[in-house]
Amino acid sequence: MYLTPGAASTLGERLLQHGISRRSFLKFCSILASSMALPAAIAPRMALALSNARPCVIYMSFQECTGCLESLLNSHGVAIENLILDAISLDYQETLQAAAGHQSEQWRDEVIAANYGKYILIVDGSIPQDGNSGYFVSAAESGLARLNKTAAGAAFIVAVGTCASFGGIAHAYPNPTGAVGVRDIVKDRPIINVSGCPPIAEVITGVLAYYLTFQKLPTLDSLGRPTVYYGKTVHDDCYREESYEDGPRAKSFDDSFARNGNCLFNLGCKGPVTHNACSTLRWNQGTSFPIQSGHGCIGCSEPDFWDAGGLYVRGPEADAEHDD
């Protein structure tokens, strides 16, 4: 991603500037369609729509650790999924942009005015619900005011990460800042929650590509998450799943069972109750995911996971038969 003032060229033009051929882009669309469970034949239509898209994106950060942005940016090598992220017109992002102060604030306001009703707003971090609390203040404005002002003209909002989706770690007991997610504040704009701590970068890419192709939001679950990525639990497609039922499960970290690919449920894995695409998409362009690395799922894409009990405490639905 790079910040560019002025009118955005098409996504196709930007990709060519990056040395990405049209064939590469068509290939990307085929792979993306597959990951989103779309009909494979839709790839050419997707490629055409995306090539002509001029997405304007404003990225606002609130109470966050920058982990979600890092997840988006730190892709090693030329990952085909990140072609869109490399080519969108990111018109405002406080961590990445060199500009600061009044000029950057003015620039953002100009972008909003010029693209009112059409820009995509990406938000990470939780927001203190009380605008007078003083817990988040930027450019002399509360986080609440900044979010409301920026959200008003957005075509839709992508709440990236569990903090922006549900409040995240700041929302955890005792929640000293009164932190909440975007959906608890913004009620009149479409919101897609891409939860996770952090979320998988390809999920964000897929959401953007879906909207730019079809000009509508993907199907969302009851928590506002795209069902194509959050419709299954981590457990459903976990390669260790067979030994969850039949045993033997791992008894301690890195024991022979764990290294043999057996279930980590007894070590606190929350996979059965966590909806995410970690088992299928995996991380770092399909390299691995926590369970593959020998650590149980901590449930980071679910609301209030920090308050859901110890990370290494076995869940209550454990089968007593496996107490061996």
Add this chain to the structure above:
Amino acid sequence: MTTLAGIPVRVVHRLAARDRRTGQAQRASEVLAQIGGLLDGLLECGEGGVIDLRAIEPGLDHDGLACLEVALGIGEVHATVSATGETVVRETGFPAVWHITHRDSSGSLRTILIDVSWCPEILHSQRADAEAGQRRLRAKLVSEQAARCSDGLP
């Protein structure tokens, strides 16, 4: 009184290896029939289709994919596209039925498609690229002509 927990019901997940292979061979036959349907559509109405072999339900595992590949056979055309990783396009033993494998730049397999069409879209040259190529070629010809003139050549 026996409680629900006392009923000795055990869910069996694993199929015997032989049953699994038989099931996969059957599934491959079903996919082959689906391909046949798409080929009928291409010949009768000009509309084929694409099947994502890694996304179909129920899916094909390694054995199932191997069964399908054997059934489809190998045709005359084998093309490699170097576009952010390697893509291999093979016409199968059934003309207009193409087997496409997309790999990313790290060599990881990303998807396997069966494309029923006269020619897969990824093999086509795009008009915009051809126009850009035309400009480059004309500039090259002008440059070479200028170089010959400066050397006193016709």
